[in-house]
Amino acid sequence: MSSVPDDPPRPDTAAGPVVQLDLRQPHRHLVRVTLHFTPRCLRPELRLPAWTPGSYLIRDHVRHLEALEVHQGETPVAVSRTSEACWQLALTSLAPLVAIYRLQATELSVRTCHLSADHGFLALAGVVLQVSQERWRPHRLELRLPETWQPFVPLPSAGENAWIANDFDRLIDSPVEAGPHPCHRFSVAGVPHRWVTWGADLPADDPLWLADVERVALACCRLMGEPAPASNDYLFVLHLLAEAYGGLEHDHSTVLQFGRRALAAPGGRRKLLQLVAHEYLHQWNVRRLKPAELTPIDYDRVTIVPGLWFAEGVTSYLDLLLPLAAGVGTEAELLEDLGADLSRYLLTPGRRVQGLRQSAEEAWVKLYRQDASSADSQISYYLKGAVVALVLDLHLRRQGSCLALVLRGLWRSHGAWGRGYRNQDLIDAFAGQSPDLAELLPHWLVSTDDPDLAGYLADVGLALAQKPALEPFLGWQLEDATDRPMQLKRVHRDGPAERACLQAGDELLALDGVRLRRPDDLALALSHTMALAEREVLYCRDGRVRSTGLRPDPPSPLSWQLVIDPLLASDQTGRNRQRWLSLLP
Numbered sequence: 014m015s016s017v018p019d020d021p022p023r024p025d026t027a028a029g030p031v032v033q034l035d036l037r038q039p040h041r042h043l044v045r046v047t048l049h050f051t052p053r054c055l056r057p058e059l060r061l062p063a064w065t066p067g068s069y070l071i072r073d074h075v076r077h078l079e080a081l082e083v084h085q086g087e088t089p090v091a092v093s094r095t096s097e098a099c100w101q102l103a104l105t106s107l108a109p110l111v112a113i114y115r116l117q118a119t120e121l122s123v124r125t126c127h128l129s130a131d132h133g134f135l136a137l138a139g140v141v142l143q144v145s146q147e148r149w150r151p152h153r154l155e156l157r158l159p160e161t162w163q164p165f166v167p168l169p170s171a172g173e174n175a176w177i178a179n180d181f182d183r184l185i186d187s188p189v190e191a192g193p194h195p196c197h198r199f200s201v202a203g204v205p206h207r208w209v210t211w212g213a214d215l216p217a218d219d220p221l222w223l224a225d226v227e228r229v230a231l232a233c234c235r236l237m238g239e240p241a242p243a244s245n246d247y248l249f250v251l252h253l254l255a256e257a258y259g260g261l262e263h264d265h266s267t268v269l270q271f272g273r274r275a276l277a278a279p280g281g282r283r284k285l286l287q288l289v290a291h292e293y294l295h296q297w298n299v300r301r302l303k304p305a306e307l308t309p310i311d312y313d314r315v316t317i318v319p320g321l322w323f324a325e326g327v328t329s330y331l332d333l334l335l336p337l338a339a340g341v342g343t344e345a346e347l348l349e350d351l352g353a354d355l356s357r358y359l360l361t362p363g364r365r366v367q368g369l370r371q372s373a374e375e376a377w378v379k380l381y382r383q384d385a386s387s388a389d390s391q392i393s394y395y396l397k398g399a400v401v402a403l404v405l406d407l408h409l410r411r412q413g414s415c416l417a418l419v420l421r422g423l424w425r426s427h428g429a430w431g432r433g434y435r436n437q438d439l440i441d442a443f444a445g446q447s448p449d450l451a452e453l454l455p456h457w458l459v460s461t462d463d464p465d466l467a468g469y470l471a472d473v474g475l476a477l478a479q480k481p482a483l484e485p486f487l488g489w490q491l492e493d494a495t496d497r498p499m500q501l502k503r504v505h506r507d508g509p510a511e512r513a514c515l516q517a518g519d520e521l522l523a524l525d526g527v528r529l530r531r532p533d534d535l536a537l538a539l540s541h542t543m544a545l546a547e548r549e550v551l552y553c554r555d556g557r558v559r560s561t562g563l564r565p566d567p568p569s570p571l572s573w574q575l576v577i578d579p580l581l582a583s584d585q586t587g588r589n590r591q592r593w594l595s596l597l598p
């Protein structure tokens with residue numbers, strides 16, 4: 014057995030498994046895992062989840078696992094692998110067992126594991142083997158850390174560097190952050206909260222930060238019609254990195270990643286507050302008010318969840334409005350951010366190919382696996398879900414109701430009771446507030462046509478203003494990197510570049526005989542011309558230089574902005590807008 018001299022004594026596993034994670038050699042990026050348990054049959058199975066809940070992609074976490082061995086006392090146990098992430102043990106007695114293995118922790122995201130000299134982050138779905146017949150028993154977690162590190166774990170404490178989870182699901186839903194980070198404590202409606210940042214100390218650098226987070230958190234409670242958050246002890250973990258964006262929701266915590274440069278940029282702090290609002294609202298929407306298909310979660314395989322449009326789309330729409338409702342944002346900022354989302358939606362041709370429900374059902378194979386043609390073939394259920402949520406909110410307001418009332422109703426009928434919802438339950442909840450939605454909503458969920466955005470926005474005195482392009486449309490998009498050759502990142506379906514037989518990955522060399530080295534060169538070659546005459550493009554593909562004739566299309570809109578339309582100004586639209594912005598009926 015590969016024991017080390019200072020292994021802790023063998024724990025009592027009568028109540029359930031004990032998971033010991035050793036992070037004391039962070040520079041090796043290896044987590045040593047020791048799993049103690051008492052088997053309840055002679056052929057128990059050990060399996061590692063294939064995905065991290067909240068992020069709908071099979072990640073095969075098992076690729077990071079190595080050197081698994083299982084012992085019963087001093088005797089090695091025969092282990093046979095029955096699938097890529099499952100092992101079956103052959104026992105002759107039910108005496109306690111210990112499984113020991115290592116995990117390579119080098120993938121820095123909110124859903125994976127990262128251990129380095131200055132911190133450790135573990136998404137436990139990628140760490141802890143599930144023991145058959147033990148899922149619903151308590152799991153004890155113990156950490157062994159470098160001397161100067163503190164642990165941050167959203168679980169009830171069970172002694173120094175030890176915690177107890179009611180069952181395997183609660184354990185997997187508890188991200189582990191550890192490092193020499195300061196911990197900031199505050200409360201929301203009397204409920205204790207902690208904020209921990211790796212990569213800087215945000216609350217120290219921004220003294221108003223925690224007060225603003227508290228106001229956003231209280232706005233989430235008000236939206237849900239609840240006096241306090243759903244969690245009784247909540248942890249925020251922020252990884253502040255050079256470049257990053259993302260978050261993952263948990264019952265009692267969230268892990269956020271954000272870019273330092275983005276945070277310093279205009280509007281960056283606001284974007285981070287929106288991310289806070291988004292993940293905090295998930296305490297209800299998707300974590301406790303959850304799709305029936307995820308009740309309980311199948312960790313081993315893909316689960317189709319048609320209601321993701323509601324879980325993520327509605328949350329994405331509300332995260333824009335919540336800071337304003339909390340009093341930490343302005344109407345102008347909200348219009349700018351919502352306008353940017355609507356613009357992004359209108360600039361995505363894939364919305365004509367994939368419906369909203371289809372986008373949710375195909376999450377596993379499309380949204381998380383983007384390629385050069387994604388914008389032409391799919392639409393994010395976050396983005397279109399937010400657009401449909403806006404339309405639903407404004408539609409309900411015509412009937413004297415609003416989206417918040419539907420959300421609260423579903424919380425009371427399903428979430429608060431631990432009942433999962435089906436897609437039809439969502440439709441019924443909307444139709445309960447506005448009967449015509451029994452037909453309209455199913456249509457909006459499958460249709461690839463745009464909803465009547467202009468009509469609904471007019472109710473609140475708003476309109477979308479087009480920003481026209483100053484150049485003809487070429488139908489291509491260049492790679493963002495400035496240190497690489499001018500490579501095509503995307504060629505628009507049915508656009509001029511596609512007609513000229515160009516494809517993603519082609520390297521542009523010259524336009525009409527003028528050498529192109531940087532994006533500036535291209536902008537210069539195209540500037541001040543609206544001519545639609547054919548242009549000669551010299552390019553390189555697979556090491557061979559080729560040329561083609563490219564005939565541009567007329568300019569198409571560059572973007573849209575959401576503006577208060579003076580032609581729609583009236584007392585009524587003004588009152589409608591103020592009510593809508595308050596998020597309440």
Ligand SMILES: [Zn+2]
Nearest residue numbers: 291295325328
């Ligand atoms: Zn989300």
